[in-house]
Amino acid sequence: xxxxxxxxxxxxxxxxxxxxxxxxxxxxxxxxxxxxxxxxxxxxxxxxxxxxxxxxxxxxxxxxxxxxxxxxxxxxxxxxxxxxxxxxxxxxxxxxxxxxxxxxxxxxxxxxxxxxxxxxxxxxxxxxxxxxxxxxxxxxxxxxxxxxxxxxxxxxxxxxxxxxxxxxxxxxxxxxxxxxxxxxxxxxxxxxxxxxxxxxxxxxxxxxxxxxxxxxxxxxxxxxxxxxxxxxxxxxxxxxxxxxxxxxxxxxxxxxxxxxxxxxxxxxxxxxxxxxxxxxxxxxxxxxxxxxxxxxxxxxxxxxxxxxxxxxxxxxxxxxxxxxxxxxxxxxxxxxxxxxxxxxxxxxxxxxx
Amino acid sequence: xxxxxxxxxxxxxxxxxxxxxxxxxxxxxxxxxxxxxxxxxxxxxxxxxxxxxxxxxxxxxxxxxxxxxxxxxxxxxxxxxxxxxxxxxxxxxxxxxxxxxxxxxxxxxxxxxxxxxxxxxxxxxxxxxxxxxxxxxxxxxxxxxxxxxxxxxxxxxxxxxxxxxxxxxxxxxxxxxxxxxxxxxxxxxxxxxxxxxxxxxxxxxxxxxxxxxxxxxxxxxxxxxxx
Numbered sequence: 001x002x003x004x005x006x007x008x009x010x011x012x013x014x015x016x017x018x019x020x021x022x023x024x025x026x027x028x029x030x031x032x033x034x035x036x037x038x039x040x041x042x043x044x045x046x047x048x049x050x051x052x053x054x055x056x057x058x059x060x061x062x063x064x065x066x067x068x069x070x071x072x073x074x075x076x077x078x079x080x081x082x083x084x085x086x087x088x089x090x091x092x093x094x095x096x097x098x099x100x101x102x103x104x105x106x107x108x109x110x111x112x113x114x115x116x117x118x119x120x121x122x123x124x125x126x127x128x129x130x131x132x133x134x135x136x137x138x139x140x141x142x143x144x145x146x147x148x149x150x151x152x153x154x155x156x157x158x159x160x161x162x163x164x165x166x167x168x169x170x171x172x173x174x175x176x177x178x179x180x181x182x183x184x185x186x187x188x189x190x191x192x193x194x195x196x197x198x199x200x201x202x203x204x205x206x207x208x209x210x211x212x213x214x215x216x217x218x219x220x221x222x223x224x225x226x227x228x229x230x231x232x233x234x235x236x237x238x239x240x241x242x243x244x245x246x247x248x249x250x251x252x253x254x255x256x257x258x259x260x261x262x263x264x265x266x267x268x269x270x271x272x273x274x275x276x277x278x279x280x281x282x283x284x285x286x287x288x289x290x291x292x293x294x295x296x297x298x299x300x301x302x303x304x305x306x307x308x309x310x311x312x313x314x315x316x317x318x319x320x321x322x323x324x325x326x327x328x329x330x331x332x333x334x335x336x337x338x339x340x341x342x343x344x345x346x347x348x349x350x351x352x353x
Numbered sequence: 354x355x356x357x358x359x360x361x362x363x364x365x366x367x368x369x370x371x372x373x374x375x376x377x378x379x380x381x382x383x384x385x386x387x388x389x390x391x392x393x394x395x396x397x398x399x400x401x402x403x404x405x406x407x408x409x410x411x412x413x414x415x416x417x418x419x420x421x422x423x424x425x426x427x428x429x430x431x432x433x434x435x436x437x438x439x440x441x442x443x444x445x446x447x448x449x450x451x452x453x454x455x456x457x458x459x460x461x462x463x464x465x466x467x468x469x470x471x472x473x474x475x476x477x478x479x480x481x482x483x484x485x486x487x488x489x490x491x492x493x494x495x496x497x498x499x500x501x502x503x504x505x506x507x508x509x510x511x512x513x514x515x516x517x518x519x520x521x522x523x524x525x526x527x528x529x530x531x532x533x534x535x536x537x538x539x540x541x542x543x544x545x546x547x548x549x550x551x552x553x554x555x556x557x558x559x560x561x562x563x564x565x566x567x568x569x570x571x572x573x574x575x576x577x578x579x580x
Contacts, residue, residue: 069358074398076358108563109548220577247552250545254359261359268545270552278543279363279383282516284556284578294555302558 001169003178004185006158013124013150015041016175017086021122024058025088026051035087046089048129050315054243055087055094059101059117060267066113067263071254079262082117091128092144093136093315097243098123099147103307104246122167125151127192130200133316135329137197138204141313153192155185202316202329205336212310212332216301219335220293228331229289231324232271238295238318238326239269244311247275270295296331354402354547357393360386362402364544364562366430370437371408379429379461405547405562409434409511409537417509418446420501420531422522424453424494424514428461430539431513439472446507448474453494453514456480457487477501494518498525505530513539519580523570533571540566540579 005013017023018038026047027036033047035055069076090098098118105114125148128134136142144151149168152159160181163169172178206212239245249268254261268275271291276284285291299312312328319327355378356362363386369377382391393399411434419438423431431450438445450469454460457480470476477497479490490497494514510531512522519538526536542554542561549560556579559565573579 071358076400104550107549111550246550248545248550249553250361250551252359252361258359263358263361265551268552276543276553278541279387280515282541284516284542290578297557298555302555305558 001163002181002186003161003163003172004155004158004181005152005161005172005176005178009176009178010152010159011041013172013176014044014088017088017122017124017171018044022083022085023088024055024085035089038088044088046126048127049131050091050093050128050134050317050320052317052321053241054097054315054317055090056097056101056243056246058085058087059098059121060105060114060246063264063266064113065262065264066250068260069263070260072259076263078112080113080116082113082120084120084122085117086122086124088124088126090123090125090148091315092125093134093141093313094243095123095125095144095147095151096141096313097315100244100307100309100311100313101246102147103309104303107307122171123148123150123164124168127153129196130202131316131320132201133320133327133329134314135200135202135204135316136314137200138202138206138329139209139310139312139314142196143193153189155188155192157185160185160189202319202327204329205333209310213301213304215336215339216297218339222335222338224331224334225289225293228292228326229287232288232292232326233323234271234273234288234291235323236269236272237321237323239271240267241317241321242299243313243315243317244299245269270298292326296328299328300332354405354544355380355390356400356402357386357389358400360389362400362545363387364405364542364547364566366433366539366566367404368429368432370433370440377432379426379432381426403547406565407563407567409437409567411437414438414509415441415444416446417507417535418504419448420503420508420510421448421450421452422494422498422510422512422514422526423450424518424522425455425459426461427513427515427518427539428452431511432462432465434511435469435474439469439474442473449501450474450476451494451497451501452476452478453497453518454478454480456482457484493521495521495525498522498529501529503529503531505532509535509537511537511539516541523580533574534569536570538568538570538573538580540568540573542566 023038024035025038025044026033027043028045033051035051038044065079067076105111148164151162247268248265250265252263285294303311354362355365365378367376368379380387380390382388421431466476479497480487483491508531540561544554544562545551547562549563554561557576
């Protein structure tokens with residue numbers, strides 16, 4: 001459904017949500033776009049380019065209590081805290097990422113903590129403009145049709161507001177006095193979407209991104225892994241900022257009197273050295289090249305079948321944040337180039353191995 | 354997953370024959386949690402979650418010869434399968450255990466090894482290097498495989514041990530011509546959740562905690578990082 005809301009309607013919507021819910025939206029932090037708790041409309045600074053850190057932490061917190069236990073009594077109770085919240089100003093890639101996380105945490109034994117929080121979260125998406133790292137147009141995530149309650153597209157005089165759920169429709173009615181969208185505004189949105197496609201500086205050299213798992217499956221021996229492994233710090237920043245990295249560690253903390261404690265899960269990262277290490281010292285992905293190959297394959301190949309989708313949404317956050325400028329679209333293009341090379345005729349008596 | 358509040362959890366295999374009432378856990382003191390578990394006394398409580406994942410297909414193995422190849426503490430999960438086989442001894446053909454440890458002091462379940470022998474398991478133990486108190490076989494466990502007589506069409510081989518052992522045991526088994534789907538391995542990995550979410554045990558697309566830890570060689574032969 002395509003409603004139109006005026007700038008005033010937008011203001012009323014944001015103000016209403018800020019007043020009635022715990023509200024997280026984009027602000028400017030140290031000159032960069034970031035998601036933060038917002039209590040006043042004036043703090044809200046819609047960003048056209050992606051936030052440096054994704055919004056995943058509001059659904060899957062960096063640290064989250066799962067259990068409270070009483071050591072003396074040998075008792076434990078599960079904790080699933082989930083306040084009603086609004087995530088405002090997410091871009092298409094962010095919503096795609098959340099849709100993937102929904103599949104992950106519903107798979108097999110459903111993850112109560114995530115799903116409860118997800119259910120209590122209202123998502124309002126906004127339109128964006130690519131920066132030099134964005135490549136969503138190459139991966140099919142430039143636009144989004146589901147996973148949000150409301151999605152706003154700026155047009156002359158206001159916003160086209162798409163409701164993605166019944167909840168979104170009622171929120172629009174409640175706060176934003178929506179009206180029927182005029183044909184001119186729809187044309188403008190079409191024009192803007194077409195124009196956006198031309199603005200990407202980063203892109204993947206592949207017409208059908210659904211072939212990426214296959215392309216990656218031929219790239220285990222590609223020299224790019226050693227190349228980027230040689231410069232990688234193994235700092236885990238890429239894991240931290242990625243909207244679809246969901247690996248975690250589980251840790252216990254005990255009160256000073258050793259009587260009570262909590263069990264929490266905290267973000268972990270597959271690029272960190274001890275991620276796959278077991279007691280006794282065996283490390284199943286010992287080198288940084290091994291770990292980077294694992295991470296890239298998780299984004300483009302390993303999870304694709306199980307969860308019916310690529311786990312890279314083209315937001316470019318890992319490239320943007322990498323201290324040594326490892327760039328996910330460039331690495332993928334290197335692999336794509338190798339996949340397109342014609343096999344060379346092997347001289348008699350020699351094998352390519 | 355076996356745990357203690359304050360120390361966390363670790364994936365521990367069951368070392369007794371599966372039973373609804375009781376399980377044996379044999380745990381080596383190696384890290385914080387396992388050392389704390391060793392300090393527990395009778396009546397103390399430890400926490401258990403699970404069981405998770407897939408074990409050995411005992412029913413399918415019936416009628417076959419079983420060749421158990423264990424290294425070090427790999428005998429602990431193997432004991433569960435050996436005891437299952439012995440409890441239905443007539444359902445199985447020849448039972449052979451090849452068991453390698455570093456030094457004599459590391460031989461586990463010494464009494465039981467003798468008892469298993471009496472009940473029809475051919476037990477061969479070896480230590481890595483010569484030791485003054487040892488009169489048995491010397492050499493890594495693969496040295497026991499060569500002399501072993503195997504009917505390749507009716508044998509299931511089961512391998513459990515440290516990661517480094519798998520490749521060499523599989524190579525040695527190559528000459529015995531046992532099919533990949535009849536060779537079973539239990540893989541060790543770091544695990545945090547046991548539910549295919551935390552990512553630590555992942556080998557490519559496979560979650561060892563859910564789809565394993567027991568795999569057929571034919572399932573994982575081509576999986577880089579698995580063996």
